[in-house]
Amino acid sequence: MLTIADQKTRLGEAARSFLASSRKMLIDGQWVAAQSGRTIDVVDPATGLVLVDVPGGGAADVDRAVAAARRAFEGAWSGFRPVQRERLLLKLADLLEANADELAELETIDNGKLLMMSRHADLTLAIDSLRYMAGWATKIEGTTITPSFSYVPPGMEFTSQTLREPVGVVGQIIPWNFPLVMAIWKIAPALAAGCTVILKPAEDTPLTALRLGELVCEAGFPDGVVNIVTGDAEPGVALVDHPGVDKIAFTGSTEVGQIIQRRAADSMKRLSLELGGKSPVVILKDADVGMAVQGAAQAVFFNHGQVCTAGSRLFVERPIYDAVMEGLAEVANSFALGSGFDSETQMGPLISAKQRDRVQGFLETGRKEGGRLLAGGSPVEGGGFFFRPAVFADTRPDMTIYREEIFGPVLSATPFDDVDTAVRLANDSIYGLGASVWTNNLSLANRVVRKLKAGNVWVNCHNLLDPAVPFGGYRMSGYGSELGHAARDLYTESKSVTTLLS
Ligand code: NAP
Ligand code: MG
DSSP: OOOHHHHHHTSOHHHHHHHHSOOOEEETTEEEOOTTOOEEEEEETTTTEEEEEEEOOOHHHHHHHHHHHHHHHHTGGGGSOHHHHHHHHHHHHHHHHHTHHHHHHHHHHHHOOOHHHIIIIIHHHHHHHHHHHHHHTTOOOOOEEOOOOTTSOTTOOEEEEEEEEEOOEEEEEOOSSSHHHHHHHHHHHHHHHTOEEEEEOOTTOOHHHHHHHHHHHHHTOOTTSEEEOOSSHHHHHHHHHOTTOOEEEEESOHHHHHHHHHHTTTTTOEEEEEOOOOOEEEEOTTSOHHHHHHHHHHHHHGGGGOOTTOOOEEEEEHHHHHHHHHHHHHHHHHOOBOOTTSTTOSBOOOSOHHHHHHHHHHHHHHHHTTOEEEEOOSOOOSSSOOOOOEEEESOOTTSHHHHSOOOSSEEEEEEESSHHHHHHHHTOSSEESEEEEEOSOHHHHHHHHHHOOOSEEEESOOSOOOTTSOBOOEETTEESOBSTTHHHHHTEEEEEEEEEOO
8 A cells, every 4th residue: 555655755855855844834934833832734645644744823823924914014015116026926936946846746745636737737837827927016007087077167177097006915715726826826916916915725735835935935025925824724714804804815615705705794805706616518519529528528537626617517419428428438437546646647536535525425426316327436445535537427407416516526417409408507507617618610609608607618628727817707606806917906906096187
């Protein structure tokens, strides 16, 4: 059976020495333990064994971090010119690039994802995103308006303008599926806008956030601009409740997003919420079957299905339904499961025992409710949190696996007979995050695209994200688009100023 020692032999010197160091959290430029003395275990999902521990931060730590972020926001950081903020972010990107192998290894041992994906997908996207966001620091602009004020006496002249100002101290709470990318998507636009931040990584994956904290210090950001408080939900709750926090930026489940929205109601903290999904993949009958099978498999199985835009509901037009389902069952059965460090591995473990049991529970419910299981379902021996990718055919909208976000490699598929029905089925969800359409008929694709209720729609591809393209949800998938031009507005407030000229 795979052991932690086996896993560690796959790490380079830098990652090994990071794990051997005492991992504290970053508050006000200092590396500190939790004031309570508490720690939380960091588990390697490929073995199910404890790798190291990190501080288990709580409300007292958040309090210190918020005070530090406030001092920095009103002090040193406010004196930084936009171009200085840009340069620091670019320097941080260079440091990420210089340490990319180490960061990728830490991501793989902490999260379980394939090393090849950590290195070539996560790290590349994190670095590109930092560089893209760095550019916004010098491009935050307002507008100039000539107001009419037709009710004031003639002869008086005014000019109005809008200023975009940083929102202030931001609490940022992130999930475990793309730990470093999520951290960068949160801190980079906030820092570009001139905010200061307290980042709370997921309990299951704190390692790359802490290594990122070291690189933030090395880049030369002033103390208190970036604070990183590790722990379970407690520091997250403390951030949401803290009167000194101006905004919460959250990525995670819809359930926790709703809790945050309720708790922030009294203070009217600014919120941006990137939440769950149950994204439809719609394959029309003229699509190339081979391409559609590969596309639909990638849409749902990428990152072991632990993707908020996972294409977990598949709709296939009847004439090609059987061929597509057969192809998908074959792909699902062919996945080699194993350690993310192994070059033969095609799918790593799920994040935790809790997550694996949850996904297993959905599988059993799917069977009971009458789904036809074409692949997956058998248990995997060994200590890690492995789960065989599963494909259900003939699922119906009243089934739990059709409606609820599973966040694991489980596909539910449904045939359809006409495009209007496909659109109706695709939109029959509380969520609206991702969707894709597969067809060679681009005019039809564009008609479908316009009818889909989702914030991110792909045509003949799925799950492709880029820092220049806004990303956000419709409906219960949240609000407050990240990335692209939208990022500029996410961490600024608009102030209108009117001046009497004469
Ligand atoms: P989660 O349970 O909602 O947790 C997300 C983060 O919130 C974690 O850091 C968590 O801490 C913290 N948290 C938990 N309870 C909290 C509370 N009451 N107040 C404040 N913070 C709290 O989600 P997850 O299981 O980590 O991630 C999976 C979910 O994230 C899925 O639903 C997925 O769709 C969604 N997701 C969405 C996007 C997107 O962009 N839309 C991207 C990725 C993931 P702990 O880790 O200690 O629990
Ligand atoms: Mg872990």
